[in-house]
Every structure is written in C-alpha cells, then in structure tokens.
Amino acid sequence: MEMITQKLMFYFPKCECEKPIIYHLVKDHGLIVNVFRAKVTPEEEGYLVLDVTGTPEQIQSGIDFVKTFRVTVNYSGKGVTWEEQRCTHCGYCVPYCPTEALRLDNPATRRVIFDESKCIECLACIRVCPFGACASVF
Amino acid sequence: MKTYEQINDRISSGKAVVLTADEIMDYVDKKGLAAAAQEVDVVTTATFGPMCSSGCFLNFGHSKPKIRISEAWVQDVLVYSGVAAVDVYLGATQLRHGDPANMYYPGEFRYGGGHVIEDLVAGKSLQLFALSYGTDCYPLRELRTYFTIKDLNQAIMVNPRNCYQNYNVAINRSDRTIYTYMGRLEPNMKNANYCSAGQLSPLLNDPLYETIGVGTRVWLAGAQGHVYAEGTQHAGLCERTADGIPTGGAGTLALTADMKQMRAEFVRGVSLRGYGVSLALGVGVPIPILNERILKYTCVRDRDIPAPLIDYGSDYPQNTGKVIARTNYEELRRGEITIGGKTVEVGSLSSYYKALEIANLLADEIRRGDFLLAQPSAPLRADTKMKPLVRREPS
CATH class of the missing domain: 3.30.70.20 (Alpha-Beta Plaits)
Structure with missing residues (x-):
C-alpha cells in the first residue's frame, strides 16, 4: 500500500487538550507523526501542526478519530x-x-x-x- | 547626440524609445552602441529598499480657535513642530511613544514613523495629538483630532538622503548574533546582507552624474517629484573602477514629491528587529540618452559593480573604514559567496523585483507621454568627500 505524507493542523477548543491524541494516532492508527509546532495549554484553546505519514486509509481513520474530540482539522496545515x-x-x-x-x-x-x-x-x-x-x- | 528638448518632443508625440536598465545591455550588445544611441531616447532605472533619511512635511490647516503647535504626535509618533504653527515634519525612523526600543533586546519595533507614512499614503484615518503653550494669536493649548491625507493642505515628502549610489555588504565576524539596519547577522560570517538594486540602481547607471542632478524629475513612489539637492553624505570624490563605478557609498540624492499622488505599495513601513523602524521607498529615475557615452554607462552589469564587505560586528560600529573583502552584485545575487574558503549565505534588503516593476512603470509612463524629462539646473558635485565627525574638547 502506498504511503503518503500529509500536513495537518489541529485546532483544539478549550478542554479537549488532556487526551493523548498523538499516542493514539501512532498506536491505534499506525501513523508516523512529525510534530512541527504545538501550543497546547490546559484550560485554553490549543493548536498542533504536524505531518502524518501512512496509507490514505490510515490517515483517514486517524483524522476520523481526532474529529471525535471536537478537534477541527485544517488540511492545508496553515500555521x-x-x-x-x-x-x-x-x-x-x-x-x-x-x-x-x-x-x-x-x-x-x-x-x-x-x-x-x-x-x-x-x-x-x-x-x-x-x-x-x-x-x-x- | 540628442538634446533634452528633442527627447521630450519624442516623448510628447508618443514616439520615444524607452528601455529599462535591465534590458538595455542586451539591446546594445545586439544593435551596437552607435546605432542604439541613435535609437534609444531614455533608459529607466529604479530601486526599492529601506531609505532611513526620509520623511514628510504635513500642513494641517487651522482649527477654531487656532493653535501654534509646539509638540505633536501622529498615531503616537512624535513629529517635529519647530516650524510654523500647523506645519510638522514626520521622520521615517521616529519610534512610537512608549516603544520599549531595545530594552527587551532585540526589540520588535512594530510601528513608527515609516508606518505612519505608509498609513497616510494608504488613506487611513490617523490621530493627531498636539499641545501648545498658547499665545494671544494662537490660544488653543491642546488638540486631539483625526484626519486622512485628503484633509491635509499639503503632504510633501522631503527626503534628505535616498538612492545611495553603491553600498556596503554587511557581515558579522564576531561570535554573537547582531541586529543591525542591514538585518540580522549571524556570528562567524554565517550570512551577509546587501541593499542595492545593482545594475538597475539609478546612480550606478549614471556614475559620474552627467544627467542626474538638482532638478531632475524622478518617479517617487508613483508621484512625479524631483531631486531638490545632492543627498546628505553625498561624496562624489571617491575610489572608482575604470568604468567610473564607485567602489563604495559615494553619491546620494535628496528627493521630494507630493504624497497625495503616491501609491501605498511603494511606501512601506519597515520594522528591523533589534534596530528600529524605517521606510522602504520605490524610486525611478529616467536617464536621457544624450550620447553614446551616457548609453554606455547604462549598460553596467551586476558583475561590473564592486561590493565591499564590511564587518558590522566591529569595523562598522567602530568606524575603522576597513573593508574585509570585495565581491560584486552578480556573485551576491547567486545567494552565496565564498570568503576565505568559507561559504556565506547572502540575502537582500532591497527588492529587485519591485525595482524592476518600477523601471517598467516609469518606462510605460514615458512611452505614453505622461512623464517628461527635466534638465538639471545644477549638477551633483563630483569633488566632495564625506567628512567624519571629529570629537573635540571645549575651546
């Protein structure tokens, strides 16, 4: 299966920051994650800009997982x-x-x-x- | 041989042949100097970059009751009011009131005189706050109001020094990062910055000031202005190459134009971290091709223009005058130079892209017959040097 890399930006509204989202992206969805920049402060909104590498299906399932946390996914990764x-x-x-x-x-x-x-x-x-x-x- | 009158006649009748200083070399190579000198009327030159010695006179008109402004701020930026009642001079490098400057080094310098000038030309509403001691004829002692450039009687840019003929390339041999008007310079010569349009730059295309002089009509940020004097620090007497190109700074121009005719995209506030604020300006200067010699000068190429490397970590601030190496603009534009076996990355503070745009805009105005050339009323001096300030004890 062909591996692709996609740049993404996650926007976390308040209080969605405590869950180990990156851990699950790696462990459960088999993605290779490269975080460029993160600002995730408890009690405040947060941002995460990262590259994810995997098959298109893995990336899609990872994004679907992230979206269950009310996280907004920006596909252009424009931080x-x-x-x-x-x-x-x-x-x-x-x-x-x-x-x-x-x-x-x-x-x-x-x-x-x-x-x-x-x-x-x-x-x-x-x-x-x-x-x-x-x-x-x- | 052509005269200004003949060239202006051709411009007025829409027949003038105009090329930019970026195009002329290949044209002359193809046609030959003699034939090209017959054919070409004007070569346009241009530059776009930070020019700190810039500013403007503003006249606000009189309020009811009247005020004799003794202190004033526009957008919280101090303006000079030691002239008549409602005239002020706004300088490009003035910081905004309360700016911490370099207190938290390196300072950000987000807004200052250059930015006010940009906002003014862009037609934005600006705040004037003025104080006075009050006089019988000018009783008002305090004034806060809002204005745009349209409300002003005059907004006239008056720049004591623009368009440096040639310029330093800044490098840093010290062991710490330094923040200069030539940008951020990494330690141990990791990078170098230059600031010139090179082969497109006005005074490099007329190195001996044969056509550019006091009274020359110029394109200043879209307005038609002129050279009102030699620029401050003008030093025509300097070391030059066999082709007359100065090996360092040399000539400068003092420029003026009506800001109400300017285009905001060519008048841009500059924030240089750790250094301060300034104003980046676009200037275009037409060169009349009066004879073959003048045409030949406009054929200067980046490789013919020497560029002195100066150590801003030590020699520049200590005013030693030392040049650590010499390169040229062709090498600089490749993005890296080699000094003593070391590769140094090179950046520019001057925009060649914008300079090219200006040279083409000016060429179009001349072709359309909208921009006539003005013969200088006096030449720029070629026999003066730049003097240092000697520190003396009281006599």
Missing part, C-alpha cells in the same frame, strides 16, 4: 501564513528559511514565493520579515 500583498519580494527572509519554503522563483525577476508544503513552521521568517508579510495563526 504560518505569507501575505503576498505585504511582501515586497526583497528576499531578506530567504537565507533564514531552513527548508527553502521561502525562495526566489526566478533568478531574473527575483520574485519571492512561499511553498507551504515545505514550511516546517520554525517561525524564523516572522522574526526577520521587515514588512510583517509572514504571520502565525497561533
């Missing part, structure tokens, strides 16, 4: 956003981005592009962008 209108394409962020999610698409025009699928949400771009083009949803 970090890049607002093209605010970007001036200076390229200052490019060397600080460790995965080349932010890069120049063409050496002649030097336009900056953001490849969401490569973003590991290290937040380096948010700290360096002089124009506030990059932001975190949490």
Whole structure:
C-alpha cells in the first residue's frame, strides 16, 4: 500500500487538550507523526501542526478519530501564513528559511514565493520579515 | 547626440524609445552602441529598499480657535513642530511613544514613523495629538483630532538622503548574533546582507552624474517629484573602477514629491528587529540618452559593480573604514559567496523585483507621454568627500 505524507493542523477548543491524541494516532492508527509546532495549554484553546505519514486509509481513520474530540482539522496545515500583498519580494527572509519554503522563483525577476508544503513552521521568517508579510495563526 | 528638448518632443508625440536598465545591455550588445544611441531616447532605472533619511512635511490647516503647535504626535509618533504653527515634519525612523526600543533586546519595533507614512499614503484615518503653550494669536493649548491625507493642505515628502549610489555588504565576524539596519547577522560570517538594486540602481547607471542632478524629475513612489539637492553624505570624490563605478557609498540624492499622488505599495513601513523602524521607498529615475557615452554607462552589469564587505560586528560600529573583502552584485545575487574558503549565505534588503516593476512603470509612463524629462539646473558635485565627525574638547 502506498504511503503518503500529509500536513495537518489541529485546532483544539478549550478542554479537549488532556487526551493523548498523538499516542493514539501512532498506536491505534499506525501513523508516523512529525510534530512541527504545538501550543497546547490546559484550560485554553490549543493548536498542533504536524505531518502524518501512512496509507490514505490510515490517515483517514486517524483524522476520523481526532474529529471525535471536537478537534477541527485544517488540511492545508496553515500555521504560518505569507501575505503576498505585504511582501515586497526583497528576499531578506530567504537565507533564514531552513527548508527553502521561502525562495526566489526566478533568478531574473527575483520574485519571492512561499511553498507551504515545505514550511516546517520554525517561525524564523516572522522574526526577520521587515514588512510583517509572514504571520502565525497561533 | 540628442538634446533634452528633442527627447521630450519624442516623448510628447508618443514616439520615444524607452528601455529599462535591465534590458538595455542586451539591446546594445545586439544593435551596437552607435546605432542604439541613435535609437534609444531614455533608459529607466529604479530601486526599492529601506531609505532611513526620509520623511514628510504635513500642513494641517487651522482649527477654531487656532493653535501654534509646539509638540505633536501622529498615531503616537512624535513629529517635529519647530516650524510654523500647523506645519510638522514626520521622520521615517521616529519610534512610537512608549516603544520599549531595545530594552527587551532585540526589540520588535512594530510601528513608527515609516508606518505612519505608509498609513497616510494608504488613506487611513490617523490621530493627531498636539499641545501648545498658547499665545494671544494662537490660544488653543491642546488638540486631539483625526484626519486622512485628503484633509491635509499639503503632504510633501522631503527626503534628505535616498538612492545611495553603491553600498556596503554587511557581515558579522564576531561570535554573537547582531541586529543591525542591514538585518540580522549571524556570528562567524554565517550570512551577509546587501541593499542595492545593482545594475538597475539609478546612480550606478549614471556614475559620474552627467544627467542626474538638482532638478531632475524622478518617479517617487508613483508621484512625479524631483531631486531638490545632492543627498546628505553625498561624496562624489571617491575610489572608482575604470568604468567610473564607485567602489563604495559615494553619491546620494535628496528627493521630494507630493504624497497625495503616491501609491501605498511603494511606501512601506519597515520594522528591523533589534534596530528600529524605517521606510522602504520605490524610486525611478529616467536617464536621457544624450550620447553614446551616457548609453554606455547604462549598460553596467551586476558583475561590473564592486561590493565591499564590511564587518558590522566591529569595523562598522567602530568606524575603522576597513573593508574585509570585495565581491560584486552578480556573485551576491547567486545567494552565496565564498570568503576565505568559507561559504556565506547572502540575502537582500532591497527588492529587485519591485525595482524592476518600477523601471517598467516609469518606462510605460514615458512611452505614453505622461512623464517628461527635466534638465538639471545644477549638477551633483563630483569633488566632495564625506567628512567624519571629529570629537573635540571645549575651546
């Protein structure tokens, strides 16, 4: 069976944070989990951005399991956003981005592009962008 | 040989041949210098990047009763009011009142003068808070009101220094991360930042100031403005390559234009972590192709432009003047350079993409006959150096 990797973002409303969701994704659904970023504080809403690797069926059963906890699943995994209108394409962020999610698409025009699928949400771009083009949803 | 009048006649009749400084080299390689000089009327140059020495004069008009503003803040950013009653100067690098600056190092500097200027041009509603000591003719002592750029009598950008001819490449040889106006520099030369449009940059296409002078009409963030003086720190007398390209800073331009005609996308507030706020501006300058020599200068390529590497961990702050290595813009644009066998990642604070957009917008305006060239009333000086500040004891 073909293994695929999908980036997901889970949004936990208040009080759904105490259950060991990741443990069950690994143990019961056979998924390989790579957590990029998490903010899960008791009594507060929480976020989790992660890659899950498995067969499409395993991933689907894992997502169905997660949804039983009133957790919202965002399939684009957009924990970090890049607002093209605010970007001036200076390229200052490019060397600080460790995965080349932010890069120049063409050496002649030097336009900056953001490849969401490569973003590991290290937040380096948010700290360096002089124009506030990059932001975190949490 | 062509004159400004002949070129303007061709622009007015919609017949002018206009190329950008990004296109002209290949065109001249193909056509030959003599034929291209006959054919081409204007080459457009441009740059987009942080230009700290920028700001604007605002005139609010008179309230009832009148006030002679002695202190004022726009969006809580202090403006200079040591001019007439309701005139103020808003500077790009002024911090917002209460900004902790670098107290919690490195500071974030989220909002300041540059951001107010961006919001003003974008047509946003801004708060004015003004105080006065009160006079017989100007009795009001305090004022808080809201305005947009449309409410102002004048909003005139007056920038003492823009468009540095060439610039440092910043690197850090110290053992800690430093936060500078050239960005975040990692220790032990891990990265380097530059800030120039290189082959597209105005003064690199007219290195000896043969066409760009006081009175030259420029495209300033979408408005038609002009060079009102040489920029501060202008230093035409400097080391140059055989082609006249300065090996460091050199010339600068003082620019002005009506902000009511500007486009917000080319007037952008800048927050540099650990350093402060600034304003990124888009500038376009047309170069009239009066003769072959002027055309040849516009054919400058990134590889012909030397770029001095300066250690911002020590030599820059201590003002030693030391250059640790030299590279050029072609190498910088590859994204990494090699210094003493070490590979250094390179980033830019200047947007070539936006500069290219501006060069094309200006070229289109000239082709449409909407932008005429202005002959300078005085040249930029080529015989002055930049002086340091000498610290003296009282005499």
